[in-house]
Amino acid sequence: MTDHSKGLIITILAVLFIIPDSLFIRLLSADIYTIIVWRSFISGFFILLGLCIYHGLKIIHIYRNIGKNSIIFACLLALSGPLFALSVSMTAVSNTVFILASMPIFSAISSWIILNEKISKRMLWTIIFALTGVLLISYGSSQDQSTSIYGDLCAVGCAASYGIALTFARKSKAKSMIPVTPFALFMSGVVFLPWASPFIFDGLDAQYALFHNLLIAASTCLLVLGPRYIPSAEVALLILGESILAPILIWLVIGEYPGTWALAGGFVVLMTLFISNFIALLHQKSK
Numbered sequence: 001m002t003d004h005s006k007g008l009i010i011t012i013l014a015v016l017f018i019i020p021d022s023l024f025i026r027l028l029s030a031d032i033y034t035i036i037v038w039r040s041f042i043s044g045f046f047i048l049l050g051l052c053i054y055h056g057l058k059i060i061h062i063y064r065n066i067g068k069n070s071i072i073f074a075c076l077l078a079l080s081g082p083l084f085a086l087s088v089s090m091t092a093v094s095n096t097v098f099i100l101a102s103m104p105i106f107s108a109i110s111s112w113i114i115l116n117e118k119i120s121k122r123m124l125w126t127i128i129f130a131l132t133g134v135l136l137i138s139y140g141s142s143q144d145q146s147t148s149i150y151g152d153l154c155a156v157g158c159a160a161s162y163g164i165a166l167t168f169a170r171k172s173k174a175k176s177m178i179p180v181t182p183f184a185l186f187m188s189g190v191v192f193l194p195w196a197s198p199f200i201f202d203g204l205d206a207q208y209a210l211f212h213n214l215l216i217a218a219s220t221c222l223l224v225l226g227p228r229y230i231p232s233a234e235v236a237l238l239i240l241g242e243s244i245l246a247p248i249l250i251w252l253v254i255g256e257y258p259g260t261w262a263l264a265g266g267f268v269v270l271m272t273l274f275i276s277n278f279i280a281l282l283h284q285k286s287k
Helices: 003-018 021-027 032-055 058-064 068-090 093-100 103-114 121-143 149-171 178-195 205-228 232-254 260-286
Strands: none
Touching (some): 021 093, 021 232, 032 058, 032 068, 032 205, 068 149, 068 178, 093 121, 093 149, 093 232, 103 149, 121 260, 178 205, 232 260
């Protein structure tokens, strides 16, 4: 198997594992703070267990050499997870995932500020059109009682924090960010623990929470591995599949209609990013 084929399989699996994320948040009967604690501690435990099995005693040496960029990455990741869950709890899932698709914008802006990477004309037009789509989604939320502008803002915060986190991951290319991921998740859980009831399970909550967070742990690790084998633009194109398929899954299972404004704004965001990343991919292959 070639490296390119390996990268495609890894990234596609990562996207497939993360698609049901918002659906599980909807299906769980627990309050949102309890869900955040579950997704933080359970998925963090799975990742930490996998790291200990894979590295053995070498894991101690890895943690002794954690740098400043890794710590900043962990703090930003600790912020993004709860913001995603809060967004899904307050607004339509379509709003959340369409806005999250704008994450590369924040990566580009933060790379310009932190890494002194120039923003190309292609990326500048991408930012303008994608933000137009986000504004359409937010306008729809102000007109629809079933959605919330606060949920949209949480999605923007999630996209920003994760996008900036990826920039710090790129800044420290020599070090994998997977080892700090469980501790980022644990940080999120500790913050929301005072408002949660993590040991009270109703109905199928226990089974849903276990399977849900196993998928999150697997997807988190695979998304970090994918870019090692295929271009980042190709990874970005594949990740857009989550923004398209997650609202469809929610619509089919629980009948949540995205709304006209969300569909219009989402179409603008997704088409903008698709065209932009496709051009970047063609440019990389022509070199």
